[in-house]
Structure formats: structure tokens, C-alpha cells
Amino acid sequence: MxxxxxxGERGEYANDDDRPLTDDGIRRTKRVAKRxxxxxxxxxxxxxxxxxxxxxxxxxxxxxxxxxQLEPSDNLKPDGALEHWxxxxxxxxxxxxxSLAIVGHEPDLGTWxxxxxxxxxxxxxxxxxxxxxxxxxxxxxxxxxxxxxxxTPPRLLLD
Amino acid sequence: MxxxxxxGERGEYANDDDRPLTDDGIRRTKRVAKRxxxxxxxxxxxxxxxxxxxxxxxxxxxxxxxxxQLEPSDNLKPDGALEHWxxxxxxxxxxxxxSLAIVGHEPDLGTWxxxxxxxxxxxxxxxxxxxxxxxxxxxxxxxxxxxxxxxTPPRLLLD
Numbered sequence: 001m002x003x004x005x006x007x008g009e010r011g012e013y014a015n016d017d018d019r020p021l022t023d024d025g026i027r028r029t030k031r032v033a034k035r036x037x038x039x040x041x042x043x044x045x046x047x048x049x050x051x052x053x054x055x056x057x058x059x060x061x062x063x064x065x066x067x068x069q070l071e072p073s074d075n076l077k078p079d080g081a082l083e084h085w086x087x088x089x090x091x092x093x094x095x096x097x098x099s100l101a102i103v104g105h106e107p108d109l110g111t112w113x114x115x116x117x118x119x120x121x122x123x124x125x126x127x128x129x130x131x132x133x134x135x136x137x138x139x140x141x142x143x144x145x146x147x148x149x150x151x152t153p154p155r156l157l158l159d
Numbered sequence: 160m161x162x163x164x165x166x167g168e169r170g171e172y173a174n175d176d177d178r179p180l181t182d183d184g185i186r187r188t189k190r191v192a193k194r195x196x197x198x199x200x201x202x203x204x205x206x207x208x209x210x211x212x213x214x215x216x217x218x219x220x221x222x223x224x225x226x227x228q229l230e231p232s233d234n235l236k237p238d239g240a241l242e243h244w245x246x247x248x249x250x251x252x253x254x255x256x257x258s259l260a261i262v263g264h265e266p267d268l269g270t271w272x273x274x275x276x277x278x279x280x281x282x283x284x285x286x287x288x289x290x291x292x293x294x295x296x297x298x299x300x301x302x303x304x305x306x307x308x309x310x311t312p313p314r315l316l317l318d
Contacts, residue, residue: 038318039314114277117284118273118279118281118283119281120277122276122277122278122303124276124277124304124305124306124307125276125306125307125308126295126306126307126308136285144281145283146283147283147284147285148283148284148285148310149284149285149310149312150310151307151308151309151310151311152309152310152311152315153308153309155198156198156309156311159197
């Protein structure tokens, strides 16, 4: 999971969905993307929230070669339900297609992670903009049974 | 929290407490320590399990300048109780003395983290040898109310 990068101020845009990344957000997100690529991370698909700041983040991840495929998903909009996304995941997963990056929003990414790993959310994960979460989901019953192997803010990922 | 580095095989030593880091474990732990230092991490105290593999790991962290102080603590031995360590922490914490690295063992570090952040342990954190966990503990009632901001295996920390 990757949270979108630094975006423009809330309120400057009539529709919050249209807020783009700032120049600084683009620069920093590019550095995070390159670092993920250097670390050897590749995924079968990047799925993103359709909101502009998320889509831009996902396009940057695509542009450095993290994946060959990108698609938007309404499940990843703010307040999306984990259950809906898990339904989609079950239909998508098959042999040879099992690694995935999703680009979305807070507090959803942190909440989903807590539900996947501990079965309930306490809002006790700190997920910074352009921060990364690494999870392993078992084939069956991922809620409360997934494993967390990575959580990093950009500051502790970049040089 | 930092898990000790790669150590010799269990069974090669009459007393498991005496197992040292392997040459490879020392090399990799030094790289992790240098990286933490490069990231600007400094702590008021490094506390370590007294077991050889942990003590060696802590000495490497000390040698790169992560802290000026190192002390062993029996609370960090395998199967140490979080409650005892929290008792010590309460007495240690004071203004100007609040950042701490602890070097210990699995599954304890993962279990303690889960207890601190979610109040109960499900063994769903993956904590690799020389892996790092970053936590923020509130002054009062840290169990179930601490925040997790970092979890990384060496592979995703080093170049």
C-alpha cells in the first residue's frame, strides 16, 4: 500500500477529488518510487483511488517500472470498504498473479491494515504521505490473519 | 526496537545464551547500524538483552554513535514480561530523557509491539534479524495506545 504524496491545500479546489500533488509532492513521490524500484519491488498490478492526487502518485510508480499495469478502483476512494475490495481481490488472484500495489488515502490505508492484521482498527498506525505499507495476505480469511512486514515513512526510506 | 543480527546455529553452543553473531551477522548488523545513524537516529540509551548475540548487536549500534550509553536488562531476555519493562520505563523517563533503543529477541519484540499498539498479540508482525521497529509510547497507559511508525527488515533498509 502506498499513500498518495503531498497534495495542494484542502479548500483551494472546488472538488476535493481534484487536488493535485504539489511540485514538492511530485519530487518526493518520484524519489520514493525510484527507491522502491531499486529495492527490487515489482508488482503485477498497481490499483489506485481515482482521485487526482492518488492517480498522479500511481502514475509515478508506473513510470519508474514498478508494474506494467495500472487501473483505478472506486473501492480505494476515501471511506472505501475493505470488504468490497477483498471481494475484488478474491476474483483477481490466481496463480502467477498475486502481487499488487494499491494507492489510496488515510485513514483508510492504516485502518485496512489494522483490520487485516489485527481484526480491528485502533488508528494506531502512522502512515505518512508517500509512506509505504507491506502486507502478506493469506488466501483465505485475510481479516485478522494477514502479516505486516513493512511500514515506512519516506523520511526513513530515502537517503 | 532492534532484533539481534544473524547468530550461530542453535545446538552448537552448550548454553543458548552464548551464541554469538556470525561473521555475516556482524557485517549486516554494522550496515544496519550505519544506516540508522545516516538517517539521523540518536537515542538517550541503548538497552539490551544480556545474551551474547543481543549484546554484540547493541555494541555495534553504540560503536556507530547511535547513543552514548548502553546497559543490559534482564527484562529483555527471551520471554521477558512487557509489564516489568514498562515499570522500569516509567521510572527512567523524565524531561530530556525519552528516546530509547532496545535490542532483544523474537517473538518477544513482535509480541510487545502488538500489545503496545493493539492491546493483544496475534503474532502477525514479521520481524527479521537486525530488523527495526519504531514506536511512540504515550506517557500514560502505553498498552493498546502506542503508535507504530516504522517496521523494516534489513533488506528494505539497506541499498
